[in-house]
Amino acid sequence: MRVLLGASALAAPQLAGAQTMKEADLAARLERMESEITQLRTELAAARSQQDETRAAAADATRKSQEASAQMSRLADGTPRLGFRSGNSNVVLSGYVKLLASSARYSGGDDPSNTLGRDLYLPQSIPVFNPASPTSPTHVTDFSAKQTRFWVDATTKLGKHALKAYIEFDFQAAPGTPQALGQGTQRTTNAYDLAMRRAFIQLDRWTFGQDFTNFSNPAIFPESTDYVGGVDGLIFVRQPMVRYSLPLGHGLTFHLAAENPETASATVGAPALVENGEDHAPDITGRLEYAGGFGFLDLAVLGRQLRVDNAKTGAAHIVDSRLGWGISAAGKIFLDDRHGSDIRFQASYGEGIGRYLGLNFGTDAVLQANGELARVRNLALFGAGRYALDDQWRVNLIASYQRISYADDLDPATTSGIAMFNRQAWSVAGNLFYSPVKNVDLGIEYRHGERRLVNDLNGHVDRFDVAAKYNF
Incomplete structure (x- = not known):
């Protein structure tokens, strides 16, 4: 154990x-x-x-x-990302709301209330006076939202074809006075009719409808508080037409158009313009445009028939007609890579082109007592410079001029019947625009304009504008 x-x-x-x-x-x-x-x-x-x-x-x-x-x-x-779809079309609604406050001082009297000359700078509406017995200057102030504008742009792709429809309206272009149209007046509602400015369709290279005349390129119009800005020497017409645009390559495009004809004549002793409505052939315009990164340059020509049926005058010639022609060079040149600054110009000369210049400042031709049409020639010059101080501020300087010469047999030394016809108009303007936020423009502008008649009676206007615009 x-x-x-x-x-x-x-x-x-x-x-x-x-x-x-x-x-x-x-x-x-x-x-x-x-x-x-x-x-x-x-x-x-x-x-x-x-x-x-x-x-x-x-x-x-x-x-x-x-x-x-x-x-x-x-x-x-070919459909943009903006807008909305309607069927197989892309539709874009756009435009702007604009308020214009204007104060004008006329040297030779008053421009009547509710007239176009009170809404915008119109040289033919400047009152004239005799220096030997001057009229007291008048001072007027107006507020208006008539220039408010909107447009509808629709694009559709049809196989390999591009289809576009465009229609544009504003409240400024309606003819007549508010009283004549049954609208409200400045005393009460300030209501104004909606008026069509442009309406056309485009199918590939073809344009059908109402647009700015092919005799000019609206891209040269200046930035201004005014409806046009420097209208004296500018080609400014909107009318129905058929236009074809052909690209030629290397920045070149040729535009050819047949446009609505209308002879605006005046009679010896009566400077008021008359729409005759007796035209047979369309006005033909051609414009060659060269565009690139620098901007663009245009060379345009116009050919037209001036025709007046004077049967009611009892003259020997029941119907008289003559050829009208014109040539114009224009362009816009960018001064910086951002395209914020540029210069714009146009120089035009021709015979029988009065209605195309300065909102019809002068007549196309003068109907004489013998029933014949006497020639009228026009020289028009326009220039503007735009300088962007930064992304929000920019300055514009504008100058415009038109001179009318009448046939020798209508010289005032021998014929007193054209003494009251317009001879010359010019204006200079400067403005400052500020965009505090995107799509909002605030501008102030000063303009001096003068008008002179064949008999040397003249008048001038000093106009100060303040404008506010919201683009949408």
Whole structure:
């Protein structure tokens, strides 16, 4: 017994040591297993993250591919991203709301209230006076929102053809006075009729409808608080036409148009203009345009028939007609890469082109007592400079001039019947525009304009405008 107990006493430490070694070994194995599991989890998380990134990249690539396809489709259809869809057409509504406050001082009397000359600068409406017996100057102030404008632009893709429809309105172009039209007056509601300015359709290179005459490019019109700005020497006509535009390559495009004819004549002794409505042939205009990064240059020509049926006058010639012609050079040249600053110009000369210049400042021809039409020639010059001070401020300087010469047999030395006809008009203006936020323009402008008749009676106006406009 003692022997067994002694042997057990000797074996116990050895068993305890063996058990401790096994526990340590197991602990080491567990630690290694935990380390390997942690590493596996880390590798699994990395794999999953990489897989997620791959999926995200694939989804992003798919999205970009879809956007690119949609953009290519829009470009192919020729439909802008603005507006809304109506059938297979994209329709855009746009325009602006404008308030104009004007204060004018006339040297030779008053321009009657509710006339076009009170709403905008119109040289033929400047009152004239005799320097030998001057008239007291008058000062008038008017507020108006008539120049508010909006337009509808619709584009449609028809196979390989591009179709466009455009219509534009404002409240300034309505003819007559508010009283004549049954509208409100300045005393009460100041309501004014909506009037069509432009309305045309375009199919590829063809244009059908009413637009600015092809004899000029409206892109040269200056930035102004006024309805036109420097109208004295500008070609300014909107009328129905059929126009074809032919790209010639290298920035050249030729525009050819047949336009609505109308002879605006005056009779010896009566300077008031008359629309005869007896025209047989359309006015033909051609314009060659060269455009590039610098801007554009235009050379335009006009050919027309002037025709008056004077049967009611009892003259020997029942019907008389003569040829009218004109030539014009114009352009816009950018002064910086951002196209914020530029110069604009136009020079025109011709015979029988009175209604095309200065809102019909002069007559196309003069109907004489013998029933014949006497020639009238016009020289018109216009120039404007626009300088952008920064993204919000810009300055515009504008100068405009027109001179009318009549046939020798209508010289006032021998014929007193044209003494009251317009001879000359000119104006200079300067303005400052500020855009506090996008789409909002605030402007102030000063203009001095003069008008002179054949008999040297003259008058001038000093006009100060303040305008606010929101473009949408």
